[in-house]
Amino acid sequence: MEQRHAAVLKAAGMKATPKRLAILELLEAESGYASPEELWKTLKGRFDRLGLPTVYRNLEELSESGVLTKVIHPNRQLYYYFCSNPEHHHHFVCLSCRKVEDIPSCGIDALEREVSIRNGGKVLSHILQLNGLCGGCAKKGEMA
């Protein structure tokens, strides 16, 4: 599996450093999204030296190359999520337990085309994210 991650990094034109691999492994093992600081706290014990800026930098680079997904959180902090689904899709994120679930294809691509045509503009990107409570958290009525 480390091979797999190394290949992903190589495909993204990034060196497969031990720290990057560790970040990917940790995030893949997580069922949900995590913050840079949380990842750093978990990982810094496994390396002689690991700086928080390194975690920030890698998460951002991995997000830019599409390996990780950035979560838009109401508290405006950064969170990242490892999603193995290579298809274009969107997410339902639980604000309580941080679980992330894929949501089925929506009509956004068609919507993008329509907006482009109607207004003559160019859609560069879109954000679609459902926020809420997953099944388990909804039952418990929890809200971290």
Next chain:
Amino acid sequence: MEQRHAAVLKAAGMKATPKRLAILELLEAESGYASPEELWKTLKGRFDRLGLPTVYRNLEELSESGVLTKVIHPNRQLYYYFCSNPEHHHHFVCLSCRKVEDIPSCGIDALEREVSIRNGGKVLSHILQLNGLCGGCAKKGEMA
């Protein structure tokens, strides 16, 4: 028109202070979204005293009560937009000139229901925003 804004504030349970009215008037006159600091710079000349924190606080309160719309910007700063369309809808925001255009109803409500039913969770909110260049900016090839 000031009456109209005062009524909106009253309906939201907020006092119709001159500063709030000025913020609403300025934002309504804008064709696009604006940052707290930009609004503050424009408005502070019209009042003996106007603090930047006051602008932040009011924009956030107005956004919470639904009078203003918050724009999710890639640079992670706060921007607000006055949208007079009372129907639930979404926006296409130009990253260059900041114009905001309504986009037609999408299938999100149905999607929300489906996600709720399929996963047993509860969708509390959703984010849908198209980012891009409006017709004019796309032509000019501009990118502020």
Next chain:
DNA sequence: CTCTAAATAGAAATGATTTCGTTTTAAAAT
């Protein structure tokens, strides 16, 4: 085994946003 561009460290800076205790004000009540 070099060599070099990319990656990392770590301290320091940044800067948007928020907090806090005080003062002022809108508007309800008299």
Next chain:
DNA sequence: ATTTTAAAACGAAATCATTTCTATTTAGAG
């Protein structure tokens, strides 16, 4: 109109997640 009071505003200072900077280290190509 005047009083009252809860809400709003002030503004200096704090916060703190995120970024920058320069020196050092390292992955991986040759």
